[in-house]
Amino acid sequence: MTQTNTALTTGWGLIAGNGKFPFLVLEGARSRGIDMAVIAIREEASPELERIARRFHWVSLGELTRAIELLREEGVKQAVMAGQVKHNKIFSSIRPDWKLAKLLLSLSKKNTDSLIGAVASLLEDEGIHLVDSTTFLGPLLPGKGVLTHRAPDDEESADIAYGREVARRLAEVDLGQTVVVSGRACVAVEAMEGTDETIERAARLTQGKRLVVVKVSKPSQDMRFDVPVVGLDTIVVMRRSNATALAVDARRTLLFDREKLIAEADQAGIAIEAFEASEPGKDTAKDATGASEKDAPIASQRIPSGKGQR
Secondary structure (H helix, E strand, O other): OOOOOOOOOOOEEEEEOEOOHHHHHHHHHHOOOOOOEEEEEOOOOOOHHHHHOOEEEEEOOOOHHHHHHHHHHOOOOEEEEEOEOOHHHHHHHOOOOHHHHHHHHHOOOOOHHHHHHHHHHHHHHOOOEEOOOOOOOHHHOOOOEEOOOOOOOHHHHHHHHHHHHHHHHHHHOOOOOEEEEEOOEEEEEOOOOOHHHHHHHHHHHHOOOOEEEEEOOOOOOOOOOOOOEEOHHHHHHHHHOOEEEEEEEOOOOEEOOHHHHHHHHHHHOOEEEEEOOOOOOOOOOEOOOOOEOOOOOHHHHOOOOOOOOO
């Protein structure tokens, strides 16, 4: 989705959930001379946001009417939704106001995409255009290729290819965006628990076996919300879980603290590769007999060591 009226520096708002995402959006917007009004979700957003935002308001998770009123009072015409709202909170612990309750009753599917998509449509009806959440974060979206010094080896590449096929099928039905694979067997699938807990569960199940983590975007990924994210914490969890390779979608995955994240991965010996969203994985992975599916060696199709996209 493209940003409209890019020269406009007024009328911007941020709807903030948890994590570093909202801080990065604020920083990116300010670099373009944009002062955002911040509507922060009390159950999720960091209190530090209030310290750094000039125009700031708290709302509880179920207060959709109040959030819209505040956006209109602040003159917001374009808004960014950034930061996670835990799935289990959305569907279990909130007390919806009448507007949100009505919206929830209207949903044919009770998943996060359906809910946030409906909220986006409601905002549009109120004259508030929800834009691509990565609008101000272009450098954090990797292009296709190996990002670390080390490329995935043959076995990791085989697991990545298998994992991408599985993950893409699951993403089609909005079950999660991450799978963990070992020896071309799917060990763990992400649901509502999040990426890091999925990796930790896989480590418990495999008891020390080498793991590969595959994270994909949805086939019709709406970049306004629920964009795949990888942060430093995931690299830490991978390291202690013996997860040695990570595959993500190019230009559809945000790498928070990108330079530091890649440096940490290099130090841990973790390979990171970004694929086009339509790719199942490397065609060069060897089959069960050890024969290569293509004559060209895998190494010849990789970015040389230390020259990945950083």
